[in-house]
Amino acid sequence: MGGDFGPHCIVPASIACLAEIPSLHLVLVGQPSLLNELIAQHAGVDRARLHVEPASEVIGMDERPAQALRGKPDSSMRVALELVRDGRAHACVSAGNTGALMALSRFVLKTLPGIDRPAMVTAIPTQEGACHLLDLGANVDCSAEHLYQFAVMGAVAAEVLGLQSPRVALLNVGTEEVKGNQQVKLAASLLQGASGLNYIGFVEGDGLFRGEADVVVCDGFVGNVLLKSSEGLAAMIGARLDARFRRSLFSRLVGFLAMPLLRRLRSELAPAQYNGASFLGLQGIVVKSHGAAGPQGFGSAIRRACIEVEQDLPRRLRGRLEAMLLQ
Structure with a gap:
């Protein structure tokens, strides 16, 4: 029921994913009358694999997490998380209020042993x-221990998605050991002594986009600013290119000739392809879709959840955490 478009985006995305993934079963949580009406607009839906679970309340995008936690026990978000807790679903995917989703996830699902705070992680395109x-905004203020935990969780998540011995780095204002604030320096000393982790040191923002690391760790304030800035930069470059190609007849011709290449590049860098941030460190799988994502983007979040279910991400995280954090 959440996000900028609510079920008008989520229902078609769900139906498309059901057609794409034969083993997938989905539960849509929310207002049954609206959900069933939207489902009925699509022909050939396999209702045996698409269930509607009623929830009488909806958490607004601007509601405070504490209000959502205490004041709406039958919200669609809470009911969805309780389905995961009770074993009736393997994962929860939501486009709703991020703060409320994190608060409810911690309350309903609890964190894994050795984890103080869950972290949000997503993939961003590089050269x-x-x-x-990670983290993308769940934890604005972080200690060195939190950054260390994020690094371990990020490495396991990258391995689940197919990377062998992923290169882990701390985001910093320079690559030299003397640079950075106290938390980053202390986190570096913790990571340098961690066995089983391919820690490569500090990386700057431009190095991140050059692909110098597979996992980059920072606090949620820095991560969120970096993510939103990169999204804005990509949109600005796209708008500038479109404007340039429309300036004259010659530029229109050049734009026409370059169109196949530009379409391929736009497809490779499309935010929808990378949509879906995982909440790492919980005793269950939760994936947060961007609130402004359309059906294609929400489908990417569903597919990310499917991969984490198939790879049993919480179990793998628990095993690595026991080996590295609970020694």
Whole structure:
């Protein structure tokens, strides 16, 4: 029920994913009358794999997490998380209020042993492919121990998505050991002594986009600013290119000739392709879709959840955490 477009985006995305993934079963949580009406607009839906779970309340995008936690026990977000807790679903995917989703996830699902705070991670495009960045805003203020935990979780998440021995780095204002604030320096000393982790040191923002690391760790304030800035920069470059190609007849001709290349580049860098931030450190799988994502983007978040279910991400995280954090 959440996000900028609510079920008008989520229902078609869900139906498309059901057609794409034969083993997938989905539960849509929210207002049954609206959900069933939207489902009925699509022909050939396999209702045996698409269930509607009623929830009488909806958490607004601007509501405070504490209000959502205490004041709406039958919200669609809470009911969805309780389905995961009770074993009726393997994962929860939501486009709703991020703060409320994090608060409810911690309350309903609890964190894994050794984890103080869950972290949000997503893949962002680089020259070499993609980099996994965390935290994206769940934890604005972080200690060195929190950054260390994020690094371990980020490495496991990258391995689940197919990377062998991912290169882990701390985002910093320079690559020299003397640079950075106290938390980053202390986190570096912790990571240098961690066995089983391919820690490569500090990386700057431009190095991140060059693909110098597979996992980049920072606090949620820095990560969120970096993510939103990169999204804005990509949109600005796209708008500038479109404007340039429309300036004259010659530029229109050049734009026409370059169109196949530009379309391919736009497809490779499209935010929808990378949509879906995982909440790492919980005793269950939760994926947060961007609130402004359309059906294609929400489908990417569903597919990310499917991969984490198939790879049993919480179990793998628990095993690595026991080996590295609970020694």
